Amino acid sequence: MSSVPALRGYPRADGRKGIRNVVLVAYLVECAHHVARRIVSRADHPDIQLIGFPGCFPNDYALKLMKRLCTHPNVGGALLVSLGCEGFNRDALSAAITTSSRPVKNLVIQERGGTLTSIDEGLRWVTGIHGELCAIEPVPMEVDELVVATICGGSDGTSGISANPAVGHCFDRLVAAGATCVFEETGELIGCEQIMAARAITPELGAEIQACVDKAARYYSTLGYGSFAPGNADGGLSTIEEKSLGAYMKSGASPISGIIKPGDFAPAGGGLYLMDVVPDGEVRFGFPNISDNAEIVEMIASGAHLTLFTTGRGSVVGSAISPVIKICANPDTYERMTGDMDINAGRILRGEASPDEVGEEIYRKVIDIARGKTSKSEDLGHQEFILTYKHFDALGPACLPRR
Amino acid sequence: MSARDKRLLLLHERDNVLVCCEAIAAGTELLIEGQMTVLATDLELGHKLARRDIAAGEKITRYGLPIGSATQPAGLGQHVHTHNMKSDYLASHHRNAVGGGP
Structure with missing residues (x-):
């Protein structure tokens, strides 16, 4: 891979490297959201960012994801903002961040004398930590250290014939270069399970892929909506498998090396992984992902350095x-x-480029962004984040043959 | 074999259908894989037409992968959609009620 251009990454204690160097301000219940948001808006720097979990009741999935997010390679440190009486296990989250050798501070509003004093103290801390993080020198990073995710949203009849196949080509290039690529939304892969299973690196993994798409079909069926709307046929889609294949095109043609669930890491060595985003067990807590950003966050929790987002209607x-x-x-x-x-x-x-040519363009864009150039959504200040309640069982042994 | 109207997109060499990149009106002359044909019906963006003669029962292939089977023969240049093809998957996923059934 000596011909592959080197990227630049921020080294972390666990050996991973980040393509960004962000300080997170994380509220641990909605009641602490305002204080956290005010700290971020006062700091007014693109690398000081707001995330959080709104619920007062504890949830294993939410804790796991917050641990993964606060120790993500793109993150250099985190300020945790609690009201004080919420159920979120702030000590466990704080301990995980400390173990990762990152700076962390717990700011408990009830113990700090309320809103104003908490904002002042939090702002001082994040400003200081951000200054320290700016001193970290980036080191060379290779494409095979990248984790790249993909999602489609605001889809229309064009998504499956232009952007998605182009992303598929880019994914094939990335996998060939040794990167880890993640695709998801098993509920929109109904009808592709046999084709996907045939791409699995072991028959046992193939069976797990079929099972997780079957689970998605059951889950969505209980929620009461189908996955093929009349508008799909208007747009030229004839069958459910044709619609699903449009979304599936984002995965490219590489072998599927395993299934991961949100917050799980793919084993070292790169490859293409399917993320199972549909909760396990009986239906509870509502829709699996209430918006596109929930899915993006789940793939980031599994280490994604960047996300390729295809859209027809214009997300x-x-x-x-x-x-x-x-x-x-x-x-x-x-x-x-x-x-x-x-x-x-x-x-x-418009006949001006082939999917492969656009796929190459996306690949070059991935390299540029990983080298530190900013994407349009970054330039515009988009930093959406959402995390809700879910339940997952542990992965079955056949899901990760390479582990 | 490769001469083809620019408004028709081939997604994979194995495909037996082409996808319209823009709306095309009935009566338009179209070059498909070197053969001239006249479009019988209006076709909207995203709809499919036969790249070659397709027999009843044959798999319809898009992206190089099967997306269902022909229920009737479709001649080169003919619209391929719910009227002459069907899903091969619905039976195993009937719970996931297909909204716009036949």
Whole structure:
């Protein structure tokens, strides 16, 4: 891989490297949201970012994800903002961050004398830590150290024929270069399970892939909506498998090396991984992911350095922690919303480029962003974040054959 | 074999359908894999037409992968959609009620 251009990364104690160097301000219950947000807005720096969990009741999934997010390679330190009486285990989260050799501070509003004193103290801390993090020198990083995620949102009839196949090509290039790539939303892969299973590196993994898509079908069926709307047929899609395949195209053609759940890490060595985002057990807590950003956050929790986001109708979102690269499938949307889009995959529909050519363009964009250039959503200040309640069982032994 | 109208997109060499990159009106002359044909019906962006003659029962292939089977023959240039093809998957996923059924 000597011909692969080196990236630049911030070294972390666990051996991973980050392509950003962010200080997080994390509220641990909605009651602490305002104080945390005010600290971030007063600090007014793109690398000082807000995340949080709104619930007062404890949840194993939320704790696991917050641990993973606060120790993500793109993160250099974290301020935890509690009201004080909420159920979130702030000591466990704080301990995990300390163990990762990152600076952390617990700011408990009830113990600090209320809103104003908490904001002042929090602002002083994050400003100081940010100054220290700026002194960290980036080190060379290779493409095979990258974890790249993909998602589609605001999809229309163009997504599956332009942007998604182009991302698939980019994924194949990344996997060939040794990177780890993650795709997801098993509920929108219903109908692809046999084709996906055939790409699994072991028959046992193939069976697990089929089982997790079956789980998604059961879960969504209980929630009471189907995955094929009349509008899909209007847009030219004839069957459920055709619709699913459009989304599935983002995964490219590489072998599938395993299944992970939110917050799980893929084993070392790179490869393509399917994220099972549908909760285990009986349906509870509502929809698996209430918006695209919930899925982006789950892939970031599994180490994603950046996310490739395809959209036809024109999503504008970005994310806290990891950059989002927007790939617009629809040429008309691209012209209308150019300021939000990094890549115009609509050129494929106008005969101006092939999916492979746009895939190469996306690959070069990934390299640029990983080298420190900013994406459109970063420039615009998009740092969306959402984390809700879920329940997952541990992964079955067949899910990660390479572990 | 490769001469083809620019408004028609081939997603994979194995495919037997092409995808319209823009709306095309009935009566339009289209070059498909070197053969000239006249479009019988209006086609909207994102819809499919036959890249070659397709027999009833044959798999419809898009992205190089099967997306269902032909229920009727479809000649080169003919619209391929719910009227002449069907899902091969619905039976195993009937719980996931397909909203816009036939």
